[in-house]
Amino acid sequence: MKILIIQQKRIGDVLLSSILCNSIKTAHPDATVDFMCYPNCKDVLLGNPNIDSILLLPNEIRKSYLSLFKFFFEIRSKKYDILIDVYGKLETNLITLFSGANTKISYYKWYSSLFYNHNLPRLSKDTQTKYGQAIDNRLLLLQPLNLDHNAINPYPKLYVAPKDNEDALILFKNHNVDTNRKIVMFSLLGSEKLKTYPLEYMAEVVEHVSKNKDVTILFNYFPSQIEDAQKIYNLCSPTTQEKIHFDLLADNLASFIAIMNLCDVIIGNDGGAVNMAKALNKPSFTIFSPHVDKNDWATFEDGKQNVSVHLNDFKPELFNKFTDKEIKPNTLHLYTKFTPDLFKDQISVFINQHL
Known part of the structure; x- marks a missing residue:
């Protein structure tokens, strides 16, 4: 049995969708399970014993009709029995159409349901889930x-590959990180x-954590975000700044992991970094x-x-003023509250519990 899982989009999405491979391999150890994603996400799949091959769909193929159709037929030549499309957009609709798989599974969308023979409705927004809707919907x-x-x-x-772990330890040593102290990633x-x-609020949070415990603090940000990261650093007290290793950054995704x-x-903003930390069994805050559905x-x-915390946990009355569609345009205003x-x-x- 050959199975293809397709999850385009961001790192967190790809990581969460890897649970499909884990469950399938547990049930069918002899099955071949491949995973398709964008190149920038592949590192969260490396080393996973439940994935036989990682198929990459780079931008240069996506932007060329000729290359894309050639890619479609390469997928068809692999003769998959089952295709699970977690993404469900036009690009993956077409991959599904040309795949030749007998069993094609995705979420229900009226405009793409003809491409699949199993169209599963997502859980309603108010459904109480066991693991969070992002997980339960994938299951x-x-x-x-x-x-x-x-x-x-x-x-x-x-x-984590042994070489990546070794490189991270060398990086810590080069930046004089005291590994005997508790380390907080922001x-x-x-x-x-x-x-x-x-x-300015994030700087307050960093300051609060720093005052509560004698910790080492690392900042997670992209080089393109250095100006904003520097603003947060500058807002911190000199005592807190001494605990921050501002320039200790990963070179790539595997290095960050x-x-x-x-x-x-x-601790910090919702996103791929938090999802990766959870997958490493690290406590997360x-x-x-305001515009992201926490239940998801x-x-x-x-x-x-x-x-986790959401403004709605503390001031639900603020959200009564807006329809669901109006919340996102008013996010920056809601953030101030x-x-x-x-x-x-x-x-x-x-932090007292975990540090």
């Missing part, structure tokens, strides 16, 4: 396979402004953007290992 895609219940594994897992900035906790694996906890992405919440004093006590409990 729905396994239903047509009728896997044994005991084979279902909802927990994404990352694998997911400093979101993937966009509307997913980024206000800089190895660095995160040496940290004790992660996540600050959600607050995975494995238990109030201890994984904790999401002051750190609302959840500082929760952070104190979190």
